[in-house]
Amino acid sequence: MIKDSLRGQVIETPSWAYGNSGTRFKVFAQRGVPRDPFEKLADAAQVHAFTGVAPQVALHIPWDRVDDYAALAAHASELGVRIGAINSNVFQDDDYMLGSVTHPDARVRAKALAHLLDCVDIMDATGSDTLKLWFSDGINYPGQDDIRARQDRLAEALGRVYERLGENQRFLLEYKLFEPAFYATDVPDWGTAYAHCLKLGPKAQVVVDTGHHAPGTNIEFIVAFLLREGKLGGFDFNSRFYADDDLMAGAADPFQLFRIMVEVIGGGGFTEDVAFMLDQCHNIEPKIAGQIRSVMNVQEATAKALLVDREALAAAQSAGDVLGANAVVMDAYNTDVRPLLAEVRTDLGLDPDPMAAYARSGYFEKIAADRVGGAQAGWGA
Numbered sequence: 001m002i003k004d005s006l007r008g009q010v011i012e013t014p015s016w017a018y019g020n021s022g023t024r025f026k027v028f029a030q031r032g033v034p035r036d037p038f039e040k041l042a043d044a045a046q047v048h049a050f051t052g053v054a055p056q057v058a059l060h061i062p063w064d065r066v067d068d069y070a071a072l073a074a075h076a077s078e079l080g081v082r083i084g085a086i087n088s089n090v091f092q093d094d095d096y097m098l099g100s101v102t103h104p105d106a107r108v109r110a111k112a113l114a115h116l117l118d119c120v121d122i123m124d125a126t127g128s129d130t131l132k133l134w135f136s137d138g139i140n141y142p143g144q145d146d147i148r149a150r151q152d153r154l155a156e157a158l159g160r161v162y163e164r165l166g167e168n169q170r171f172l173l174e175y176k177l178f179e180p181a182f183y184a185t186d187v188p189d190w191g192t193a194y195a196h197c198l199k200l201g202p203k204a205q206v207v208v209d210t211g212h213h214a215p216g217t218n219i220e221f222i223v224a225f226l227l228r229e230g231k232l233g234g235f236d237f238n239s240r241f242y243a244d245d246d247l248m249a250g251a252a253d254p255f256q257l258f259r260i261m262v263e264v265i266g267g268g269g270f271t272e273d274v275a276f277m278l279d280q281c282h283n284i285e286p287k288i289a290g291q292i293r294s295v296m297n298v299q300e301a302t303a304k305a306l307l308v309d310r311e312a313l314a315a316a317q318s319a320g321d322v323l324g325a326n327a328v329v330m331d332a333y334n335t336d337v338r339p340l341l342a343e344v345r346t347d348l349g350l351d352p353d354p355m356a357a358y359a360r361s362g363y364f365e366k367i368a369a370d371r372v373g374g375a376q377a378g379w380g381a
């Protein structure tokens with residue numbers, strides 16, 4: 001049963017993880033980086049080829065703008081992957097300095113809304129069922145704009161996008177505490193996202209980016225609550241030591257990732273209704289190998305969470321056995337699941353050690369030699 005669940009897991013990787021990235025101080029160029037979305041998909045397909053659980057790739061528009069989205073989707077399927085969430089981008093145009101959908105100027109708001117609606121067109125063309133909305137909107141100084149009016153403008157835009165969604169499409173609203181806005185962000189927390197989604201209906205859900213909270217926030221509580229309300233749409237996994245560090249998932253705090261997966265599985269969220277996406281950048285490590293490592297870290301947290309003896313846990317909980325209940329959870333966490341995952345990969349016909357198999361494949365040397373000339377992809381900062 002546990003092996004079945006692990007074989008069927010779907011972890012979506014982000015197209016932007018294959019391009020160059022960095023901090024606001026410096027973007028470091030790496031050899032072999034894709035020059036266009038087609039090459040990004042080719043790299044993502046490698047992650048799937050060696051792990052067997054990463055068949056979906058998220059796009060970011062306009063970073064992944066192409067003339068023919070149906071051709072891009074066809075290219076993905078030739079490579080053995082498919083298009084996952086479409087991520088909108090209303091944070092990199094000069095017009096958005098004071099906001100996008102919450103901007104005080106109606107012209108800018110209309111421009112931002114048009115982009116969001118374009119993203120739904122791209123969902124139609126690629127077969128994607130998920131739109132991910134993250135707004136950098138907010139204000140830096142008290143009095144800069146009216147907080148309530150900005151909520152009204154946000155609600156208006158979300159309503160328009162919601163109306164445009166097709167039968168089998170949904171949007172996920174992403175929250176983030178701060179950055180780039182430093183005083184008041186318009187969607188700063190899960191409660192704000194939840195309230196907007198609740199008003200709109202079942203096609204609006206919340207996405208939890210694990211790097212978007214204040215230090216010390218109990219993310220698994222948020223997960224449990226949203227799942228209970230049917231409003232957990234998915235995750236942007238990454239890890240952090242300080243703020244939105246976007247490090248490899250499970251690298252900074254594997255125990256937190258495990259606790260999140262314990263709540264997901266306990267709450268019945270380990271289904272295709274909850275999207276398990278990575279949203280991270282590999283500023284100093286090689287990108288494809290960094291994605292493979294992250295996928296493996298998510299698999300390990302999932303395997304451990306699946307090992308929690310739920311019956312023993314429920315018995316200890318109802319008996320008020322504090323130490324016994326905690327021991328059940330810690331026993332699962334302290335189990336070495338690497339041999340189990342090696343078996344899962346062998347069952348899938350894969351090499352049990354994806355990192356080593358990828359390194360041996362020579363793919364990196366090939367792209368480093370082939371991808372010379374042209375402009376490397378990056379997030380444009």
Ligand code: RM4
Nearest residue numbers: 060087134174209236279
């Ligand atoms: C944002 C947010 C979004 C991602 C961008 C690149 O902070 O996490 O999900 O699309 O970064």
Ligand code: MN
Nearest residue numbers: 174209236279
């Ligand atoms: Mn994110």
